[in-house]
Amino acid sequence: MTQHELAIAVAQPAEESPPRAGRRRLSSSAGRRRPAVLRYWPQYLAISPFYVLFAVFGLFPVLFSLYLSFHRWSGVGERKWVGLQQYRFLVKDHTFYLSLWNTLLIWGMSTLPMLFGALVLAAMLHSVARAKGLYRMAFFIPNVTSVVAMAILFRMLFSSNFGLINVVLHWLHLPTYAWTNTPWGIRISIASLMTWQWVGYNAIIYLAGLQTIPNHLYEAAQLDGAGPIRTFFSVTVPLLRPVILFTVVISTITGMQSFTEAQVMTGSNAAVNPNSGGPGQGGLTMVLYFYQQAFSYNDFGYGAAIAWGIFLIVGVFTVVNWRLVARKED
């Protein structure tokens, strides 16, 4: 599930289509004797592909990964039942905690500038009369571009030896930094990429939210002598609050599961294993650690345990976030 999908699903509670008495009458004359379940066989057939595919590629895998997490298995040979041992190892695994820490840092460093920048851009977009569609398109382009491609580009922009960022810092007589060679540098590079890719998307969401705020509130603020900055903080932000809080929750769920950015940006730096998260393992996110254990080391049992660990952490984190949000709403 991607950020877009989550955004749409959370914002649109499924509408119930009202029961339709008229059609009922029409169809009942056709098959009065047959039980409803048989009468509706074309409908069941129409929705069945999803459930069949899901049973094979969704439900079974989820259950099987739970089963695997109680085993030691490398994909070949005997599966060995080890009970809770994988989980016992997980709660003591320093690398897993490092990956959690990295994930949280990258999430924080990307989400705050991303949402703040989006808010500013959306407010500006809302206030202009011309070229709105053009701006919106330009802001959205980073979001449709492949993460792999942009991760390669960002690694070059941040390169310690020849990257443009350091060149510009040098021109400005500021100290340069070994972005791609240090844990903090790599985290900041990854967070920058995520910010760049998602700031425009969030701005467009905020803009749609802004457009639902009635104009007379702005006129009233103007009459009261409030300047644009005052209006922004006392009219726009409070009214946009549900949308803002909602983007925070969405960014939490997806940011906690970041993988591609980290995997590609640290990929060519590690001499031994390309999936180890770069220098000092600073770019090792939770999902990258999962991928490394499962698919670099073929440790399927431990990989499954990590996946369930991530699931729990993201779930708890989201619920806590949601609760905090709901309490502030009162």
Place this chain on the structure above:
Amino acid sequence: MLHRLRRAQVLPHAVLVVGVLISMFPFYWSIVLATNTSRDVFRYPPRLLPGSHLVENVHHVLDNIDFFGSMLNTLIVAICTTALVLFFDSLAAFTFAKYDFPGRNVMFGLLMLIFMLPAQLSIIPQYLIMVKIGWVGTLQALVVPAAVNAFGIFWMRQYITRAFPDELLDAAKIDGAGFLRTYASVCLPMIRPGLAFLGIYTFIGSWNDYIWPLVVLNNPDKITLQVALAQLNLGAGGALTDYAMLMAGTLMAVTPLLIVFTLFARGFVADLAKGAVTG
């Protein structure tokens, strides 16, 4: 032009133009790097303008990876996935939106629950299934699991509920049209804008998909563009790396989708935002 803008509009436009420049700069920079030589990449001060070595860099890309082969694979996967998703999702969505069959709400609730399950929980067993049925390294391993999805059904159902009046359904019934006929000749023509949105959305997602192709495609002849790009990047770890070649590959990989997006996606951005805000 500037004097025609009201004074209050100057600041917003200035901020927005800066925003556009930041959004677009990485693309410009990838053009600069891809059109200069790899020696220029290390030059100080750096070259800030596009050069004339694009063709030579593109040749190096083609020497290193099967670029057109992997693009063809990506196209096949994206087109097949999109076609299947559009058919299965819209058919299921039409059924959920317009027919009150027994168990409908339970089935739909189940669908929403499934939608919330994170992907990494099922990746290992999915891979094991692909090993078992011999699909590792094949393109159907990418297409089949993605052929129908909860998000599309959910989204299309919302769309059809609004866009497709019940009277039409009754009219079709009176004309003697069966279920499939009603779907094909009454529903489908009416939901074309919705299909366009879901189609573009699915196509972009499929084109850019990375973790699953990375796991399941181990055959060098059958990789997608994103995996090929990552391999190019991985091979570029050494000291004598051809960074200009790497950038040319990156540019070649993103350009087709960007062209398609800017040409066909006028209403797409607005739809995506509207979906996320209004209920």
